[in-house]
Amino acid sequence: MMELLSPAGSWESMVAAVQSGADAVYLGVGTFNARRSAKNFSREDLPRAVAYCHLRGVKVYLTLNTLLTDRELEEAGTVLREASQCGVDAVLIQDWGLFALARETVPDLPVHASTQMSLMTLGGAQTAAALGMERVVLARELTDREIGQITRNCPAEVEVFGHGALCMCYSGQCAMSALIGQRSGNRGRCAQPCRMIYGVDAPAANGRPLSLKDANLADQLGRMRELGIACVKLEGRMKRPEYVAVITGIYRRLLDEQRLPTSQEQRQLYDAFSRSGFTAGYFLGKKGPEMFGSRPENTPEPRELFAAAQASYEKEDRRTTPVDMALQFRSGLPAVLTAQVGDVQVQVQGPVPEIARNRALSREDLAQRLGKTGGTAFSLGKLTLDWEDGLMLPASALNALRRDALEALSQALTMPRPRRNLPSAPLPEASKDASGPLAFTCSITRPEQLTDALLNFHPEWVYVPLELLDRMDPELWAGRTKVCAVLPRVFRTDDEAPLRRLLQEAKGISGVAVSNLGHLPLVQGLGLEIRGDFGLNVFNSRSLRFLQQQGLHSATVSFELRQAQIRDLQKHLPCEAIVYGRLPLMITENCPVRRCNDCGGTKLHYLQDRTGAQFPVLPLPGCRSEIQNSQVLFLADKPDFRQAGLTWGRLRFTDEDPETCVAVFRRYLGQGGHQPESFTRGLFYRGVE
Numbered sequence: 001m002m003e004l005l006s007p008a009g010s011w012e013s014m015v016a017a018v019q020s021g022a023d024a025v026y027l028g029v030g031t032f033n034a035r036r037s038a039k040n041f042s043r044e045d046l047p048r049a050v051a052y053c054h055l056r057g058v059k060v061y062l063t064l065n066t067l068l069t070d071r072e073l074e075e076a077g078t079v080l081r082e083a084s085q086c087g088v089d090a091v092l093i094q095d096w097g098l099f100a101l102a103r104e105t106v107p108d109l110p111v112h113a114s115t116q117m118s119l120m121t122l123g124g125a126q127t128a129a130a131l132g133m134e135r136v137v138l139a140r141e142l143t144d145r146e147i148g149q150i151t152r153n154c155p156a157e158v159e160v161f162g163h164g165a166l167c168m169c170y171s172g173q174c175a176m177s178a179l180i181g182q183r184s185g186n187r188g189r190c191a192q193p194c195r196m197i198y199g200v201d202a203p204a205a206n207g208r209p210l211s212l213k214d215a216n217l218a219d220q221l222g223r224m225r226e227l228g229i230a231c232v233k234l235e236g237r238m239k240r241p242e243y244v245a246v247i248t249g250i251y252r253r254l255l256d257e258q259r260l261p262t263s264q265e266q267r268q269l270y271d272a273f274s275r276s277g278f279t280a281g282y283f284l285g286k287k288g289p290e291m292f293g294s295r296p297e298n299t300p301e302p303r304e305l306f307a308a309a310q311a312s313y314e315k316e317d318r319r320t321t322p323v324d325m326a327l328q329f330r331s332g333l334p335a336v337l338t339a340q341v342g343d344v345q346v347q348v349q350g351p352v353p354e355i356a357r358n359r360a361l362s363r364e365d366l367a368q369r370l371g372k373t374g375g376t377a378f379s380l381g382k383l384t385l386d387w388e389d390g391l392m393l394p395a396s397a398l399n400a401l402r403r404d405a406l407e408a409l410s411q412a413l414t415m416p417r418p419r420r421n422l423p424s425a426p427l428p429e430a431s432k433d434a435s436g437p438l439a440f441t442c443s444i445t446r447p448e449q450l451t452d453a454l455l456n457f458h459p460e461w462v463y464v465p466l467e468l469l470d471r472m473d474p475e476l477w478a479g480r481t482k483v484c485a486v487l488p489r490v491f492r493t494d495d496e497a498p499l500r501r502l503l504q505e506a507k508g509i510s511g512v513a514v515s516n517l518g519h520l521p522l523v524q525g526l527g528l529e530i531r532g533d534f535g536l537n538v539f540n541s542r543s544l545r546f547l548q549q550q551g552l553h554s555a556t557v558s559f560e561l562r563q564a565q566i567r568d569l570q571k572h573l574p575c576e577a578i579v580y581g582r583l584p585l586m587i588t589e590n591c592p593v594r595r596c597n598d599c600g601g602t603k604l605h606y607l608q609d610r611t612g613a614q615f616p617v618l619p620l621p622g623c624r625s626e627i628q629n630s631q632v633l634f635l636a637d638k639p640d641f642r643q644a645g646l647t648w649g650r651l652r653f654t655d656e657d658p659e660t661c662v663a664v665f666r667r668y669l670g671q672g673g674h675q676p677e678s679f680t681r682g683l684f685y686r687g688v689e
Helices: 011-019 045-055 070-085 096-105 122-130 144-151 176-181 218-227 241-257 263-272 303-314 363-370 395-414 466-471 493-505 517-523 541-549 563-568 658-668
Strands: 003-007 024-028 059-064 090-093 111-113 135-137 157-164 214-216 231-234 321-329 336-341 344-349 378-387 439-443 461-465 482-486 511-514 529-532 554-556 575-581 584-588 605-608 614-620 624-628 632-634 648-652
Touching: 003 011, 003 241, 011 024, 011 045, 011 241, 011 303, 045 059, 045 070, 045 395, 059 070, 070 096, 070 541, 090 096, 096 111, 096 541, 122 135, 122 144, 122 493, 122 517, 144 157, 144 218, 144 493, 157 218, 157 241, 176 584, 218 241, 218 263, 231 241, 241 263, 241 303, 263 303, 321 363, 321 395, 336 395, 344 395, 363 378, 363 395, 439 658, 461 466, 466 482, 466 493, 493 517, 511 517, 541 554, 575 658, 648 658
Parallel strands: 003 024, 003 231, 024 059, 059 090, 090 111, 111 135, 135 157, 157 231, 321 378, 439 461, 439 648, 461 482, 482 511, 511 529, 529 554, 554 575, 575 648
Antiparallel strands: 157 214, 321 336, 336 344, 575 632, 584 624, 605 614, 614 624
16 A cells, blocks of 8 residues: 655644544754744654554654755764654655764664655666665656666655645756755745746746746556555645645545545635646656646635544544554453554453452444443554453443553553664774965866867866767867866666667767756766766765765855855865856756746747846757856955865856856966856855754
8 A cells, every 4th residue: 555644844743634634743852844834843843643543553754855965964873863763654854974873873763765866767766775875766757668667666655645736847956045045945934936026038027937837647656556655645835734734634535435535525626725726747758848846825714624634633542553452351360451563462461350249241342342442542453352251340440441451552652662773883094285386277168169269178077967968079178177067956767778878979078967866877987087067966075975975076065055165165075166157056857947848949038037047058968958156156366265165166157158257267377367157155154944
């Protein structure tokens, strides 16, 4: 049976999910989760929440799925230990450093790969499984066929989002909220700029080209079951408890009864929350304008629906666990009641039954007394009586026997099983920060940007998208620089073999840039230097150590880090940072321009917000898009990036013409006076929340 996983953004939402039929809930503690604006749970609340759920046969998954600084890792490690000790069933993780810490200190606590890890291929899922992750949460953008390719061949369980909000950007790759307002989506503080108004190649009017409808796969549960999906996830930790109750209850009935939703159930899902309807576009492989939608302001609350939902989960505990009981009721022996749920069994003893003077207790009397479980989390399952006629016990004694058994069973069911709690070894001494002057690298998006004039500045590396290499002559850079092939951040299982073949056939390359776990199987054994790109979201020293252990030769640190945070990293790998260029805000599966016939054309489209800022939209392989920041990052006039212990500073060229590329490189070498008309310092000094 496919697991139904519901959101628990607060205690009341957790109760609503459990009482409405969830098999498991996911919840956050404090600030280390991707929904920091939800009420969430305190560390003190967590054991009580786990006990409440486990008593009712519901699993608890803790979301620790944000990027963490070195200073935050210690506290996050404490949360990991506490979660393991109180019996949390699994923890969802994005950050490589936290993952490494979890494997080292709480090796018995199952780890699930958060969707923030950007896993979208069989190779990525298999690599996650090989690293010890028991479940992978796949990117929302996959089709049913693509999901099936993974479920059939991956040893880890697969979890898929079934209902709720869709981000326009691939999870874990969005920097729009961070760069516009310092509120990092990778750290649980997304301000949802994707829901705002933008114009496409025009001033902002009423369009919302980055706002997708919510997903609704209620009528696809049968197909999901066929695919071997282990868990269907309902999104909504920021939503009201009544919303959680409505959607959980409907999906519970559909799973149990293995049927399609009725028109009334679909209407209830719509009324609970929607953005001008729903979409199953990604799952069905049908992208396009029909997937976009927004929620009108002042949408009325479905009062009757929510009132009924609230009444249902606030009633006397309706989520009960069946208990098998066995009563020994014989003359001359104490009454003994055994209670059992699964493999958990308890036994309690009562008084010795007396010879009945008037009316003896019958089998029916005993069954009635033992079946009075109201006000508890239990219901009577199978009852076995080892019974002798002609005996009696006072009703109070039988009631006490039942209460004692259920209390002992409650304690046994909520008692966490022992898990190892190991000390964390200090990180080995890292190599010292880069000595000597900072070297520069550059990345290009069009072949014409790599010119003789640019190569005359001797960039140590030039990053070239893999798909461009067959249009370029390696004689251009031979003996002058090293070229690193850049794998696409977004790709599919079908792309794995062609991408590896392109790497094998590429001429004149010395390295390959990787952005997620799915890239690692593609590059093994090719004799190329493996360089970690910005898509890996390197945020702390333990992440650098982890990537070093995976065979990487260098890493580009997250551009959400401040200069001081970069400086303080223990450089277990030579580190690089983007110090010039338009920073990527989003990488999207759906086209924000919605003019797919323009892909590969010469015209560069843009989005314009209400302030007049224009965000270029670059086409990517697979008819995907990358939205760039409205201003270029410019630090050439600042000495601080040269004092952060970096080995390289990267100049990222996107929409610049070849002459501008040369002028920028010259300026960073301390020559010339080029300065963009409009620029930003990015997050180099501001950092993010």
